[in-house]
Amino acid sequence: MTNAKFRNYFMKYSRLLVLILLVIFFSAATKTFWGPGNWGNVSNIVLQQAPFTILLAICMTLVIVLKGFDLSIGSAVALISCAAGIVLSKTYNPWLAILTALVLGAVIGIINGILVAYVEVPTFIVTFSMQWILRGIAMVLLGGRQIYDFGPTFRNIFTSSRYTFLLLMAVIAILMAFLLSKTVFGREVYATGTNQDAARMSGIRVKRVYITAFLLNGLIIAFTSVLYIANLGTAEPIIGENFPMTAIAATLVGGTAVSGGSGKVSNAVIGSLIMLVLTNGMIHLGVPSEWQQVMIGAIIVLSVTAERGMQKISVETV
Amino acid sequence: DDSAEPAAASAAPEATKEAAAPEETAAQTSAAEGETDQDLVGKRAVLLVKKLSSSYWTELEAAAKEKCEEYGWTMETLCPVTADSNEEQIQLLEQSLLDPPDVYLLAPADSEGITPAIEKINEAGVPIINLATKITGEGLEYVTFVGVEYYDIATSAAQALVELLDGKGSVLILEGTTGSQTSTDIKAGADDVFAKNSGITVLDSQPANYQRQEALTVTQNLLQKYPEVDAIFASNGEMALGAAEAVRQAGRDGIRICALNCSEELVQAIADGKIAFTADDVSWKMGEQAAVAAMDYFKGVTMEKERMQDAVIVNEDNLSEYKAKYGIQ
């Protein structure tokens, strides 16, 4: 393999390599990572936790490709899940609740999109403000209460099989991956994120791209909210304060650059898995809780450094 | 309880305020002597809470408000936008001092951290009824502390759990927000009880920040790590419910979960058998008693330094009472 080719491959799969190394490490270092029975902790990560983180990271990726941030995802989850919860508790009709969630998600997405595309407010400010507005409304709706009376059918739809979350997430991830890599819309998103003026000059309807992206974003968040309340069995306005950070971390660790125009669904998936394996693994390793955050920071720095080092070696020796 | 005179007593509040603001706590008796029952109406109280995003605090607020209204007082609530923010609490109090109320009912997020604000209130001479978290700063004055001892609640809950387990079994602990006073107290209380019972092994103790979502994932991990778990001690209701969900999903039915706090959802969960019992830290009672203490102060009743409330263990024995309280069938 030529030097350049090797480097390309390496760059492309380096994050996957990090993930694999982490999995190998934790498999060796702890007994409970794979066991006992039912794939042990791995099944927790893959079936219970990853679907949520990955969905959030996909939302974030979409916005980051467009050179923005979404700080409002946590609050949006809070508001949408509260609204859906209220509908559920009033009607016991899961489909109506899901519909409510999707409509609300779409509305939130479109409002964000209009503010970003037409009013041209930076995404950071839009979502920073929305973060307060949405959570505020969620609080107004529910105050300090929770809603947990969802009727007999709702939770069964999602929790009767332990694979449901994973499957639903996979469907959305595949759809989004397809949308981003194989459709005209996807190309428009990357073009707009790379160079907005050039995109406009090429006949791309930049404003529509923004609105569509935020709309999609809102829909995915709405869907995620439904999954969240199904999983938690409750809807409460305080959920998700750390979601933006979690999602940004997963996206970045997955290798998506914040400079816009690059980033893939697969990055989001790998990044989320890396973060989850790390946090889970450390609990299993018995790392004291205070140390866990330090370790996460250190491992990020280490893995970037290692990547650099490997790159250098690959340049010098191959 | 002596109920205050009804509406007739809307005597000029300004004047009342002047008269009712004693220079310092020591002067309370003499200051209060001149007051008639009439003067006790129309006072303005300010309640400072840590947050309003949990039923613990909304119940506390509602109870305090109800009592105040019963007395013919008005009550404003201050609450930081960022939950549990000491910094914002100080700012809120400083702002409220622009137009000082007759009495403060204060639940500080940090027992020492609130000091700068308390100093200013002391300076302004407004009486303070401290609730929930004790003000510990040096040289600070307050009328009385209405609260519960989390260490004690945790001990009684842990003790109840030990009894439930017949003195032996392995336990997981879910801690609250690292570094918060309540979390530290609860952890200490539980640890002490479990340490005394040699049959009990504490397998692990992890923080889940008082949040359900985090408790769910942390418990998922811990259940995976420990195939033999008999009970989970959760430092609040939210985490207990999260843990219950994780237990249900893992199909580990035998695990007993105990919680602190009380809410409609928790009571329902106990009724459904998802949670074994909870130690109600009676926030509503604190709210109510804070107002009562304020009234007592204005009346000139000699005040104890503390008015501690007892936690109530909610289990099958008294479940029906609680069900009635929340209107659960």
Added chain:
Amino acid sequence: MQQVKQKLKNVPGLMWGVLVIILVFIFFAKGFTKYQNILNILSNTAILLIISCGMTMAILSKEIDISIGGVMSFAGLGGALFITRFENPGIPEIILTFLIGTGIGLCFGLFNGILIGKYKYNYWLITFATMSIGYGAAQVINGGNVVSGFPKAFRNVADSKLLGIPTVVWAALMIVLIMLFITYKTRFGMHIYAVGDSEQCASQSGINVKKTRILIYMLAGMLSGFGGVLLVAKTNSAGPVAANGYEWNAIAATIIGGTSFEGGKGGLAGTIVGALVMSMIINGLQLMGFSNYWQQVYKGAFILLIIVVDVISRRKKKKAVLRRVYKYD
């Protein structure tokens, strides 16, 4: 001076928005214009302003330092642990405390700067990592516990008055003046803009881009460290997540102030306004007596409103510039 004027001319839309909000508050928020309240606003802005200076430099250079909250927490706790060793700290000990905090900040800044500036690591990843390390380290050094209750002498640094103005405001004023001088009047300041506007141009013009970036992160780190200790002195408590949220608030203050992520655009003058807006909104809303929940809604809505007014007026202004007929002489 002229440059400051020019900078102010660049933010007229922002000013309009701010003016509208101020008018709303003057009419509807009781006590908003009281001298004491204005002091409150200023003292609540002080720390945010200090750290926003660092953030502004980072954003001007087309990067972001999100490690700020973590560094503040860690530095604050470090300083707190140091000062609590003294019963009666004198001025040297207090200065040393601030030096320790600033030093911790400097170390983090240097680490960020070297990795990002020298080795060209992704600034998001690295500052995210240092943020994590900062919060984590703050938990580790004190077992996750909050340190509170500090000697009066130490607290006085932030929480007393000099010439009728809170000391924390003086501190912020001094730092802001220094930073204004650095960004607008020194070569280094010019180079921050150059690097942010076009790194290629900067390096082709012989600017040492690496050195500039390292300095930026160092300064941002130092300011965070200093701000962290000041926060401890002001709030009388030091917790492992005490400064959580400051990173986003600092970014928001910077962006509201007209500095854009594009780099090289905007400046500190705007950030001062931005930071004031942030605390003014919260203050005004509280004075208007909105419930906690609605405060959050309005906080977001007001920030959005100000920016929308700003953006629209900027667009008008841009057109006006283009319309000015060019005279070729």
Added chain:
Amino acid sequence: MQNEILLEMKNIRKEFPGVVAVNDVSMDIRKGEVHIIIGENGAGKSTLVKMMAGLYKIDGGEMILEGQEYKPANVLDAQRHGVNIIHQELSMMQNRTVAQNVFVGREPVKGPLRMVDNKEMNRQCRELLEGLGIGIKPTAMVKDLSIAQQQMVEVAKAISTENKLLIMDEPTSSLTQKEIDNLFRITRQLKAQGTSIIYISHRMQELMEIGDRITVMRDGCYVGTRDADDIEMRELITMMVGRTIENVYNRTYNEPGREMLRTEKLTGLRFRNVDIHVCQGEIVGFAGLVGAGRTELVKAIFGFDQAESGKVFLEGNEIKLSNHNCNRAVQKGMAMISEDRKTEGLFINMSIKDNIVQACMFDKFRNGIVKNDVVKETAEKGVKELKVATTSIEKKVFNLSGGNQQKVVIAKWLATNSKLFIFDEPTRGIDVGAKSEIYGIMNELAKNGAAVIMIASDLLELLGLADRVYVMKDGEISGEVSHEENVFTQEYILSLGIEGGIAVEQQSSPTPGAGPQDCGKGGEHAAG
């Protein structure tokens, strides 16, 4: 003094991943000479001079400056040695003032606090700009300047220091005659002061006018050096491209067909009451001074900027201005090769392939699903048609030479089925070979019935190619000339474009002896 050697290059070599950009080049620069380097796009000219200026490290060989080994560590180091460069690609700080750009990195300071002395900086800058004869305010924001003005600011920046060697990498690519004359005046001044100048350009007629010696490069290799006085243009071109290019503007005029575009009283921010029409098969040129409003006009027609009033008709159908945008323009068959390829034409961090399909996706993939083989096919076709010099269509555009970047932009538009092509400075920074290819493409487009609008600052280009030329002045159309009229000359067009009607003081005809050789019809027209 003319023969003293300032800088000697010995066996210089530079590699980039996959390409040898400069291969074993040896040459010397004498004191006080204007040394021209020419070569096709990608010949390695920029790379060579960047090594002199300390931007790239040499991979092999050595440089000797005034008898001493010269190994600049960075730009600053090179500047300390008296070597300065004006870059081919503009890299200005858009949001800073002109003065801040000129003095970036060496701002004058005053006082014990070493405060930046803005007043002094603006004063020095004003002097400098006045000396150059450009009336730009030192406090103007660079983003408000046109490309040409920005280029002059770059010149000002480079000559504001003491230089032994000043390198100008295509400084004139977007300048009009007035600035070029100015630049040459300054160049001669510098030369008289003993500064050596390396001058890179694709505008052949300039070389003869200003150059002392001419070095030709091809494919990274040194071909030869000639004295400017002894060489024929034709020979130079042959040295450059390895073959003879007979007729650069090989224009065949067609009978104008149906009217494609018409504007009535079109008014926008920087242009007023513009009435023009363009027919199928025509190439219509736009001449004018810098800032005349040509770019703004075509941007409004293309829907990139909003026009304020007036009417635009495309193929006889009125376009509603209120909801006109680029997307509609593209759908209706317009194409626009914009003047500023870096910010408006290209996705610099994307591959050639992704750039080329950007404008034709809507058309090629009507159901919204992208087929990769179609993308590849389109890109490969574009690359082949335009002879983009690249090893693969996956290569990032960022890595291409300027000329090849421009070809990618054109390829993007050729991939669409457009009927009206707007070329705004299409040959900026492009070598003769490629230029003639682009002229050929324009010709071909016109022949196949497309309408072509072309904005060019190089009047010879307009004269050589256009059927008709509109002249713009201060945002208004000040005249129209057809190739059939006998006033179809540089002088007449300039007179229309310049304040006060007939140009008198404007020295527009090339200096005798080095005038444009017959590079096609344009030359003939210019001559007579």
